[in-house]
């Protein structure tokens with residue numbers, strides 16, 4: 742009896758694994774430049790900043806990106822400016838994405854983000870794309886990286902697959918962030934589809950939409 746069961750169990754197990762593989766490939770997270778790699782030197786956060794991540798919050802920088810800008814230098818400058826001008830403990834974002842698609846780690850997700858607008862930031866993971874998408878177009882590389890970053894965070898913190906939003910959606914009437922050239926990917930449902938495909942282990946078919954009527958028409962330089 743025992744040996745007959747053992748004989749039966751093996752093919753059942755194999756069939757189960759094969760069926761599983763067909764529907765769920767493992768998700769591969771994108772490469773991230775760590776905070777230590779760009780030379781981050783954050784101050785110590787008070788305990789009142791501690792949070793549990795619950796949703797990804799997407800921003801643009803709102804400042805034109807100039808060709809040849811160095812994201813690592815911009816990060817170090819932003820950190821120093823935050824210390825001096827805002828009394829922030831660190832850069833206000835948890836992840837930052839340059840127009841060439843590189844992803845940089847900012848502040849620890851264990852601490853809530855800072856903002857210049859008025860809303861409760863607790864639980865948000867702030868992801869910023871450099872550029873001003875009211876005046877410049879988001880690049881394909883950036884679009885791919887923000888989809889990958891969002892999927893990575895949803896996967897890592899076991900959040901619902903639609904656990905993402907944008908600055909203007911949580912601070913209504915206070916900002917146009919993350920800019921009209923980016924926000925349409927959220928509005929159209931394309932972003933949601935791409936994140937879901939990524940989480941299934943598929944390569945999402947990410948493409949730029951044609952320029953909006955009335956612009957912006959100029960691509961952010963990489």
Ligand SMILES: [Zn+2]
Nearest residue numbers: 800801908918
């Ligand atoms: Zn914003």
